[in-house]
Amino acid sequence: MSRVADTTLYDDLGVRPGANDTEIRKAHLRLAKQYHPDKNPNNEERFKKIQFAYDVLSDPERRELYDQLGMDAVKGDGGGGHPFASAFGGGDIFSSFFGGGGGGLFGGGGRRRRKGESFLVPLEVSLEDIYNGGTSHVEYKRKVICSACNGVGGKKDSVHRCRNCSGSGVTVQFRQLGPGMVQQMQSKCSDCNGEGEVCKEKDRCKTCKGQKFVDEEKKLEVPIDKGMKNEQKIPFRNQADQMLDMEAGDVIVLLQITDHPDFKREGNDLFMTKKITLVEALCGFTMYITHLDKRVLQVNCPQGMVIEPLCVRGIKEEGLPVYRHPDVKGNLYITFEIEFPENGQLTEQSIVELEKIFKRKHTSVDPEDNFEEVDMIDIDLTKATNEDVHNDDDDDEDPRGAGGGVGCRQQ
Ligand SMILES: [Zn+2]
Ligand SMILES: [Zn+2]
Incomplete structure (x- = not known):
């Protein structure tokens, strides 16, 4: 600090x-x-x-x-x-x-x-960089004062103010449009090409060709502090184009944090999705998560703890370090997706066992009641055409998330 x-x-x-x-x-x-x-x-x-x-x-x-x-x-x-x-x-x-x-x-x-x-230079960094901190760098082109001629543009005393435009680089012409009406026209001075200065060809600086400035490939080391935000601006004083008569502007490095395949960030918290099987959801499990610093976390879900579909469990202080207070960390939240057995995977015997375990009660109807028996079929709601689901042509925009006939939604 x-x-x-x-x-x-x-x-x-x-x-x-x-x-x-x-x-x-x-x-x-x-x-x-x-x-x-x-x-x-x-x-x-x-x-x-x-x-x-x-x-x-x-x-x-x-x-x-x-x-x-x-x-x-x-x-x-x-x-x-x-x-x-x-x-x-x-x-x-x-x-x-x-x-x-x-x-x-x-x-x-x-x-x-x-x-x-001043200008902005974007810098892509990974979530690992933000978690671990470190150094990155940006490269950009800037104009710097030519060191061969010290920004004069030619040999000493060979550069003179342009007489034609008095050094302003522009000439002004007046045009009479009518009685009492004069139009003023400004144009670039042709003697000095708008530079305001003239220099004999032979005296021009060879390095900058009389331009006073040369291009420089600039590389800046950028310290990445733990917990920095997306779009955070890291300023570097006077690292933009150099100027003859004023201070150079600043370069502002703009952090762009790239998406991570496993972790999503919200503030200082991290979110991830884990797939577990139905038997793991019911009977407990141990899983391993490779963290952003390559540590492997062993996560235990003990026997007796049931994980319901899409439930979220948190792990304290395994989120991102807080900016400027890296000893404090957010939390890691895991959303569980549960992989159910496929059709036909359960044998008749296992079904009987399961019914026993979960003490299944069969719903019964009064045989005297009127009912109509229908079949359920698989419908892929993402691909379903109107004909498959219903016949309403005007309903193209209908988001088919919920309802829309009988179907099993695939996660
Ligand atoms: Zn030069
Ligand atoms: Zn001129």
Whole structure:
């Protein structure tokens, strides 16, 4: 936790940078009481600071941004400590990074620093990575200042401001449309090709061909902390395209957790489905689950415990580690699917035995009653055509989950 860029917010709450959620919550509660403006109107500024520090540090994503990028990433520069909540609160990061022109986003503490565009780099990680933590990496292309010419574009003193456009890169022409009506037309300066500068061909930097920038294949090591969320953003300061007259934008690595064949994640909990046989469901069983860290769990269902179809059983603390508190874990939930015997698998004798065991009572009807005997047939509800089930042509959209005639639903 020593890699935080700034400790102001931690200081405001009087906690150390590695503090856990509970410590932060407690510190906030204590200070918010102590400095509440109701007690003393002079407390207001202090109280605002405490509230803002808590807002940021209690939100894992904003806290991450703050730890890596400092105050600029979580605070606007207007009106004395206005929380920059909307930009980092929800899924608004695209518009906040790409919407504003010229990177006005990261102005901080009264001095506005110009900064290039930030961009997102997706990173696919597996559920194993999230469970175990570790390091991954992303590769992307970015523009860096040409080191051969130091971003000049040519030999020293060989690059001059374009006279034709006075360095603006554009020329303006006026066209008289009628009396008192003038149309202003802007076009790219042809002398400098819109660059605003000219340089003799022979003096141009050979490395960047006068472009001042070269492409760089950038590789970033990305620390994957246990319990990180899908779509979590991991910021890297100034790792986007370099700029001549301003700070490079940030690269935000966007985690994309891939689906796992066995485990599904919900928050910090893991879910899985296990098939067991009917005899296992009735008589108990032992099964083995290979976990995301390759540990093998032996799960015992003792004799006498009956597992009913689709029931869910939980295993405590075998879920995912909680982000930033990897010693705390969610639970693992197992849904049981029960494989019943196939048609004809039970012998006459075993049926008699089963009837005895379960003390079957036969339903009886009064022979005097009127009844009509019908047969049950197998119907595959996923393939059934209208003719098989019923004759209503207008009912195409009918979800055939329940009802729809007599049938045995196959799991
Ligand atoms: Zn160069
Ligand atoms: Zn020009």
